Amino acid sequence: MLTNYIKIAWKVLLRHPFYTFITLFGISLTLTVLMVLTSFIDHLVGSHYPEYKRERCLYLMQVRLEDSAKTSASQSDMSYSFIKRHLLPLKTPEKVAVVSQWAWSNAYVGNKRIKVKSKFSDATFWEVSDFTFLEGKPYNNQHINNADPVAVISEAFRTDYFGLDVDAVGKTIEVDNAFYRVIGVVKSVPVTRIFTSAEVYLPYTLPKSNYRKGEYFGGFNAIILARNQSDFPAIKEEYAASIRRIKFPFQEGPWLKAFYIESEPLPYLDMFNRQLLVGGDSRVFYTIIGLVMLxxxxxxxxxxxxxxxxxxxxxxxxxxxxxxxxxxxxxxxxQFVIENIFITAIGGLIALGLSTTILLLINQSGLILHSDLTINLTVLAISVLICLVFGILSGVIPAWRMAKLPISQALKA
Amino acid sequence: MISLNNIEKVYRTSSIETLALANINLHIKAGEFVSIMGPSGCGKSTLLNLMGLLDEPSRGTVEVGGQVVTQYRDKELARLRNQNIGFIFQSFHLINDLSVLDNVEIPLLYRKGDSTGPSRRKLAEEALERVGLSNRMKHFPNQLSGGQKQRVAIARAIVGRPSIILADEPTGNLDSAMGNEIMNILQGLNTDGATIVMVTHDETMAKKTHRLVRLFDGSMVGDSILMSNA
Incomplete structure (x- = not known):
């Protein structure tokens, strides 16, 4: 029966080439936009290089301190000292990594200035993430303890600084008037992965990181790797218990006398939703995206x-x-819905080709630095779902009208 | 086999009511070959549509095989049509996008149970052999002559081995030679046991049937036995 339907759908398509062109043009264009959008969202929130363990990670970017009336508050990234007191001692997680937000730095090659993003981190940072080392290796605890002036650099920076495919390990780079010995080169990370993207990675114990500064507020974030997702509540509880032990009130900076603290490690997407959607979780995010797509x-x-x-x-x-x-x-x-889904599927295949080309062009254009937008299995599965929804959405009403046509009337037409 | 009891059919639009059939009482026995004649617009096709469960009467009841079907739902009517009735139309109503074989298979697509692809194909081939078109199976309707198209339509009507065949002017679009050929096939089907009701304008064709029903202005004005089907 299905073959019979498909044969008819195919013949209907061939019957009026111009109509078919208009139909497929509309379907392909719509699905292309949605596939590119899906790929972009997947690029932002999925587990990709070098954050393949994102599903098992909780993130803590900032703490919020409030006054006695909770009318005045201050919010900032954390100091290393705070992380050391309340996060590094946690027993439930598998690992806790410390990494700074990126900062803009200047590197010089001769007279040429290269603007780079630099990050400070501990050695665990290399364990909670999965960087691809093209050369050398990451810095370890010994480098950290000794505050060795060593650096791991990105492939893109190596090219800019030393030239294409020139080995960098063992050589020295100058960044912000300080010299570092390159000990590793990693594949560049897309700029959208804020916890791991940088051109120069340095041990946090170097003086320029200011890691000794601040009791609560500073420039660091934490990545907490759980053994599995089911440990998340226990980790959150252990952390909550730790910050409950803080003695209030205390003075934070010249303006705030803190009486309360708000801080909760969250999964990657929830962390952004908490800020962007004022307390919303991932379900709200996906509902909004779903509605927009619909x-x-x-x-x-x-x-x-x-x-x-x-x-x-x-x-x-x-x-x-x-x-x-x-x-x-x-x-x-x-029958008519299946025919419509068949036509949509053809549009979907065209859209898949178009999307792949567009994503390739975006990746090559540098519009999103080092982006790795792709049609992977997740994107493909969502795209198939989108095609199905579109096919049903555009097929049901005409199909219903056609199917309800009285027989005697249909035969007279 | 088919009984129409006190049938009335009115077509209504927002401003006009047209009485298409009034006070029709007609009983078709199993194995009969009945022709229905009358001038254009007298309600012949409407009557055939009611017998074929393609339309509902405004009043009265329709019985098929002893069951009153007037209150049946769409699904039940569809099943009843599929299992018991085959249709032949004046303008063939073949699907041009499908091959002859695929066209003939259509009634079997909606048959529940043991209707698999190969078995459907075999039955469709047999039906086409029966109407002498086994050499045109892969052709498309627009590659056939009028007579061939009507033979395909007959093959489609008989492929599901229905007990009733309803033919609406099956020879109306054909020349007399082709018309006779189609009539011979219908007579052969009737000899094999099918009950046939045929609407026609052609007196010669009507005379080849067992019984002639005449309509005029929506009413039955004649019902005569032409020859015994015993």
Missing amino acids: LFMLIPAINLVNLNVGRSMERASEIGVRKAFGAPVGTLLG
């Missing part, structure tokens, strides 16, 4: 509905015959 699909879908409804009388005779020979309304409805 709305985006709705306009071309309605357009396609109009075209299909307008053409439905072309197939009146077929509908009449099928019904006369025993096709119930439900079966006919199914």
Whole structure:
């Protein structure tokens, strides 16, 4: 039966090439935009290089201190001292890594200035992430303890600084008037991965990191690697217990006398949602994205509905015959929806080709630095789902109208 | 086999009511070959549609195989049509996008149970052999003559081995030679046991059937036995 439907759908497509072109153009364009969007979201929130363990990680960027009336508050990244007191001693996580937000630095090659992002981290940072080392290795606890002036640099920076495919390990770089010995080169990280993206990685114990500064506020974040996701509540509770032991009030900076602290490590997406959607979690995020996608699909879908409804009388005779020979309304409805899904699937395949090309162009253009946008399995699965939703959305109404056509009327048409 | 009891059919639009059939009482026995004649617009096709469960009467009841089907739902009517009735239309109503074989298979697609792809194909081939078109199976309808198209339509009507065949002017679009050929096939099907009701304008064709029902302005004005089907 399915073959029969597909044959008809294919013939219907071939019957009017211009109409087919318009239909497929609309479907492909819509699905291309949605596939590129899906790929971009996946790029932002999925577990990708070098954050393959993101699903098992909790992130803590900032703490918030409030006054006695909770009317005045101050919020900032954490000091190393705070992390050392309340996060590094945690027993439940597998590992806790410390890493600073990136800072802009200047590197010089001869007279040429290269603007680079630098990050300070501990040695555990290399363990909670999965960097690809093209040369050398990461700094270890010995380097950290000795505050060795060593650096791990990105592939892109190596090219800028030393030239294409020139080995860098053992050589010296000058960044912000300080000299570092390169001990490792990693594959560059997309700029959108804020916890791991930088061109120069340095031990946090170097003086320029200011790691001794601040009791609560400073320039560091923490990545907490759990053994598995089910440990998240226990980790949060252990951390909460730790910060409950803080003795209030205390003075933080010249303006705030702190009476309360708000701080909770969260999964990657929840952490951003907490700030962007004022307390929203991942479900809110995905619901909003889903609604936006649905709305985006709705306009071309309605357009396609109009075209299909307008053409439905072309197939009146077929509908009449099928019904006369025993096709119930439900079966006919199914046939027309399947036909529409088939057409959408063709549009989807075209869109897949277009999306792949567009993503490749975005990656090559440097629009998003070092981006690795791709159609992976997740994106593909979501794209198939999108095609299915679009096919059903644009197919059901015309199918319903066609299937409900009275037989005698259909045969007369 | 089919009974129409006190049937009335009214077509309504927002401003006009048209009485298409009034006070029709007609009983078709199993194995009969009945022709229905009358001038254009007298309600012949409407009557055939009611017998074929393609339309609902405004009043009265329709019985098929002893069951009153007037209150049946779409799904039940569809099943009843699929298992018991085959249709032949004046304008063939073949699906041009499908091959002859695929067209003939259509009624079997909606048959529940043991209707698999190969078995459907075999039955469709047999039906096409029966109407002498086994050499045109892969052709498409627009590659066939009018007579061939009607033979495909007959093959489609008989592929599911229905007990009733309803033919709406099956020879209306054909020349007399082709018409006779189609009529011979229908007579052969009737000899094999099918009950056939045929709407026609052609007196010669009607005379080849067992019984002639005449309609005029939506009413039955004649019902005569032409030859015994015993």
